[in-house]
Amino acid sequence: MATDISTAAPTSETPSAGRRRLPPELSILGVMIGMMLLFEVLGWIFVGQSFIANPLRLKIMILQEAEIGIIAVGVTQVIISGGIDLSSGSLVGLTAMVAASLAQTAGFTHAIYPSLTGLNPIFPVAAGLVCGLIVGFINGWLIAFTNIPPFIATLGMMVSARGVADWYTNGQPIGNLTDSFAAIGAGWWPVIIFLAVAFVFHIALRYTRYGKFTYAIGANPLAARVSGINVERHIVVIYMIAGLLSGLSGIVHTARAISGQAGVGVGFELDAIAAAVIGGTSLSGGVGRMTGTVIGAVILGVLTSGFTFLNVDAHYQEIIKGGVIVAAVVADQYRQRRRKGG
Amino acid sequence: MATISPSTAEIIRQSGAVPGAEYLLEVSNVRKTFPGVLALDDVSFRLKRGHVHALMGENGAGKSTLMKIIAGIYTPDSGSFKLKGQEIKLSSPLDALRYGIAMIHQELNLMNYMTVAENIWIRREPLNGFGFVRHDEMRKRTKALFERLDIPLDPETDVRDLSVANRQMVEIAKAVSYDSDILIMDEPTSALTEREVEHLFKIIRTLKAQDKGIVYITHKMNELFEIADEVSVFRDGRFVGEHAAADVTRDDIIRLMVGREITQMFPKETVPIGDVALSVRGLTLEGRFRDVSFDLRKGEILGFAGLVGSGRSNVAETLFGVTPATSGAIAIDGKEIAIKNPGMAMDAGMAFLTEDRKESGCFLLLDIMANMQMALLRHGYARAGFVKEREIEALCQQQKARLRVRTPDLEEPVLNLSGGNQQKVLIARWLMTRPRILILDEPTRGIDVGAKAEIHKLITELAGQGVAVMMISSEMPEVLGMSDRILVMHEGRMTGIVDRNDATQVKIMELASQ
Numbered sequence: 001m002a003t004d005i006s007t008a009a010p011t012s013e014t015p016s017a018g019r020r021r022l023p024p025e026l027s028i029l030g031v032m033i034g035m036m037l038l039f040e041v042l043g044w045i046f047v048g049q050s051f052i053a054n055p056l057r058l059k060i061m062i063l064q065e066a067e068i069g070i071i072a073v074g075v076t077q078v079i080i081s082g083g084i085d086l087s088s089g090s091l092v093g094l095t096a097m098v099a100a101s102l103a104q105t106a107g108f109t110h111a112i113y114p115s116l117t118g119l120n121p122i123f124p125v126a127a128g129l130v131c132g133l134i135v136g137f138i139n140g141w142l143i144a145f146t147n148i149p150p151f152i153a154t155l156g157m158m159v160s161a162r163g164v165a166d167w168y169t170n171g172q173p174i175g176n177l178t179d180s181f182a183a184i185g186a187g188w189w190p191v192i193i194f195l196a197v198a199f200v201f202h203i204a205l206r207y208t209r210y211g212k213f214t215y216a217i218g219a220n221p222l223a224a225r226v227s228g229i230n231v232e233r234h235i236v237v238i239y240m241i242a243g244l245l246s247g248l249s250g251i252v253h254t255a256r257a258i259s260g261q262a263g264v265g266v267g268f269e270l271d272a273i274a275a276a277v278i279g280g281t282s283l284s285g286g287v288g289r290m291t292g293t294v295i296g297a298v299i300l301g302v303l304t305s306g307f308t309f310l311n312v313d314a315h316y317q318e319i320i321k322g323g324v325i326v327a328a329v330v331a332d333q334y335r336q337r338r339r340k341g342g
Numbered sequence: 343m344a345t346i347s348p349s350t351a352e353i354i355r356q357s358g359a360v361p362g363a364e365y366l367l368e369v370s371n372v373r374k375t376f377p378g379v380l381a382l383d384d385v386s387f388r389l390k391r392g393h394v395h396a397l398m399g400e401n402g403a404g405k406s407t408l409m410k411i412i413a414g415i416y417t418p419d420s421g422s423f424k425l426k427g428q429e430i431k432l433s434s435p436l437d438a439l440r441y442g443i444a445m446i447h448q449e450l451n452l453m454n455y456m457t458v459a460e461n462i463w464i465r466r467e468p469l470n471g472f473g474f475v476r477h478d479e480m481r482k483r484t485k486a487l488f489e490r491l492d493i494p495l496d497p498e499t500d501v502r503d504l505s506v507a508n509r510q511m512v513e514i515a516k517a518v519s520y521d522s523d524i525l526i527m528d529e530p531t532s533a534l535t536e537r538e539v540e541h542l543f544k545i546i547r548t549l550k551a552q553d554k555g556i557v558y559i560t561h562k563m564n565e566l567f568e569i570a571d572e573v574s575v576f577r578d579g580r581f582v583g584e585h586a587a588a589d590v591t592r593d594d595i596i597r598l599m600v601g602r603e604i605t606q607m608f609p610k611e612t613v614p615i616g617d618v619a620l621s622v623r624g625l626t627l628e629g630r631f632r633d634v635s636f637d638l639r640k641g642e643i644l645g646f647a648g649l650v651g652s653g654r655s656n657v658a659e660t661l662f663g664v665t666p667a668t669s670g671a672i673a674i675d676g677k678e679i680a681i682k683n684p685g686m687a688m689d690a691g692m693a694f695l696t697e698d699r700k701e702s703g704c705f706l707l708l709d710i711m712a713n714m715q716m717a718l719l720r721h722g723y724a725r726a727g728f729v730k731e732r733e734i735e736a737l738c739q740q741q742k743a744r745l746r747v748r749t750p751d752l753e754e755p756v757l758n759l760s761g762g763n764q765q766k767v768l769i770a771r772w773l774m775t776r777p778r779i780l781i782l783d784e785p786t787r788g789i790d791v792g793a794k795a796e797i798h799k800l801i802t803e804l805a806g807q808g809v810a811v812m813m814i815s816s817e818m819p820e821v822l823g824m825s826d827r828i829l830v831m832h833e834g835r836m837t838g839i840v841d842r843n844d845a846t847q848v849k850i851m852e853l854a855s856q
Contacts, residue, residue, distance in 0.1 A: 207728050207729060208728050209719050209724045209727055212716065219706065220705045220706070223696075223701075223703055223704060224705075226702050226703075228717055286705065286708065287707055
């Protein structure tokens with residue numbers, strides 16, 4: 001889009017149409033590379049080996065962030081529209097249960113639905129996604145039509161969805177899943193799924209009407225309404241997409257763990273929000289890019305695996321991670337203030 | 343003469359000593375500019391002890407600005423202040439309070455979730471030895487204050503449970519509680535019923551008897567003659583004259599308020615007026631306006647005049663479906679249509695430039711192109727959801743050139759543009775939808791003269807192309823200069839439609855301030 005400016009008939013009134021703006025992701029990309037280099041140096045000093053030149057570690061690092069990343073793709077859109085979604089982590093737990101209950105091996109005597117075993121993996125996947133859509137619809141409907149703040153609506157959903165997940169089997173984990181279902185979480189699949197959804201919604205945000213309206217609603221909901229946008233309907237769609245992606249994340253997680261557990265995904269929503277915010281998405285709405293969120297998710301992964309690599313105590317890891325998130329928001333505020341000032 | 347400090351003034355006031363100056367307050371040669379606007383130009387004002395001094399003038403004449411300067415909210419660029427003959431300098435509202443100047447704002451400044459007593463004594467709560475608030479004492483003081491002013495309210499009520507009129511009373515009591523010598527009231531009756539106004543006037547008379555000076559801003563002539571001793575008239579940021587209320591008539595005041603020469607030239611052209619494009623009958627939005635009826639023809643510019651708050655913008659919002667009507671009929675090109683949301687209005691060929699650029703117009707964080715295309719996207723320009731970037735960009739470039747938006751490129755965030763250029767971007771947004779009915783709410787507010795003239799020219803051009811234009815404006819010269827007919831509103835009712843040839847400032851002002 002940015003490059004199209006040169007192909008449009010340049011009028012005499014655009015003296016500096018060629019002025020290039022650097023994409024804002026460059027600075028966080030720099031932070032990411034800097035962080036990796038820092039771990040590389042610290043690695044040679046303290047552990048005596050390379051951080052980067054270790055494919056296995058890189059793979060683990062990316063894999064563990066893929067599930068967060070899939071959620072973050074949805075949450076980024078919610079935040080750009082001026083909202084927030086706290087229910088994603090609980091939704092991962094709920095879809096894990098629903099999907100797992102339909103993915104048990106044929107003939108397993110203690111199956112949740114003994115008559116529905118050995119199904120094609122399409123069924124558990126579809127059930128999980130539908131579950132995500134329904135929860136997202138409820139979130140969106142509450143926010144759009146009852147005027148309660150997104151924080152409250154999704155906080156309520158966060159508690160309720162976890163409750164449903166626990167109720168589903170009285171807290172019992174669901175095991176004996178089919179190999180074909182487990183294959184979804186094997187190898188590089190989670191990463192491929194993450195990058196695929198990130199790409200799809202990157203395109204959607206930048207080149208479709210859906211994306212333009214999302215930014216518009218986040219930047220100024222009243223002006224969006226006066227411009228003829230059906231704000232309420234659009235908000236419902238955005239939260240449904242966020243729910244769908246949380247469901248997808250729950251499916252991937254279940255397939256990877258080859259077991260459905262009601263307690264999984266706790267805190268995922270906050271990591272996903274952190275990835276979006278580190279990636280430059282503004283919590284006040286109207287600003288954000290998918291590429292930034294992908295880098296934000298990778299930064300979280302680099303932090304975790306870097307500290308583990310250096311044998312840093314888990315408590316310290318959390319403390320520093322918290323600091324990085326706050327620093328990202330401070331930097332964002334600073335950028336905004338400078339923009340308003342200049 | 344040396345200036346005295348706020349704290350000295352406070353001590354003098356509390357000692358009860360009464361310096362013998364005739365004027366409580368003398369303000370001279372005050373000048374105040376805001377970016378791009380000269381709000382007050384060499385204005386002087388005097389307030390006598392025990393008098394009510396009314397301030398009158400059109401919207402934007404400078405009354406409120408002057409009062410905000412006297413209340414310490416704005417700092418003037420130049421000018422001098424004398425309080426009871428002593429030179430003073432105000433640098434904050436708190437200073438003003440300590441000098442004994444209290445202002446009751448038009449928009450109420452109470453904290454809704456606190457009680458009446460807490461609101462009145464905020465920052466001055468009676469404390470016990472441990473620094474805790476003594477609620478019983480606070481209640482007692484409030485009761486005493488209310489008795490003095492004859493206000494029948496319970497000090498323990500939460501402010502959010504009060505009616506607007508009662509909140510107004512609390513504001514007045516609060517101002518009185520500072521034992522101020524000077525009370526400034528900015529349109530205190532705008533939300534009051536007749537009985538409540540009577541009550542307010544009783545309070546004002548009590549205060550007068552206590553030798554306080556009261557500055558009373560109003561648009562209502564009858565109030566002026568009932569309560570005021572003097573009246574000062576303002577026009578376009580200038581002081582026009584001071585008169586004893588008994589010596590002037592209603593017509594005198596109106597003449598003073600509007601008696602300006604129209605120096606500005608408007609590019610108005612007579613164009614053939616076509617068929618009725620928009621027909622409105624008995625349009626009502628409960629609580630805002632009622633029974634508005636008019637026809638708007640192709641090629642016609644229908645001006646909407648009236649004071650701020652008279653319901654003009656509400657009519658526009660209702661026509662465009664932002665706040666759907668509670669009753670009445672709208673017909674477009676002869677076909678009746680119930681407009682329930684802005685999308686429906688747009689589909690019927692309408693466009694609406696809102697009054698408040700920042701609040702309901704711009705997407706400040708987004709770039710120019712995103713801002714321009716947002717309304718257009720409803721009318722297609724997308725294939726399978728994908729926006730036709732090239733075509734839209736070409737349209738945006740075209741609009742940018744046509745409206746002369748001053749920016750290096752279309753990717754500049756709208757935040758960085760001047761008010762005039764932001765307005766042009768918004769106009770471009772609507773022109774791109776090729777509207778047949780264009781509603782403009784204050785199309786040139788707060789923008790510089792050059793951009794103003796360009797926008798006026800554009801409006802004329804559009805009318806020439808057969809677009810039906812409805813233009814709300816608080817600027818009398820603009821309304822008179824641009825409109826074919828002028829609809830005047832007052833307190834939610836239309837008080838008349840005046841033809842261009844019969845329209846004078848006096849006539850419009852009479853209709854607007856019955």
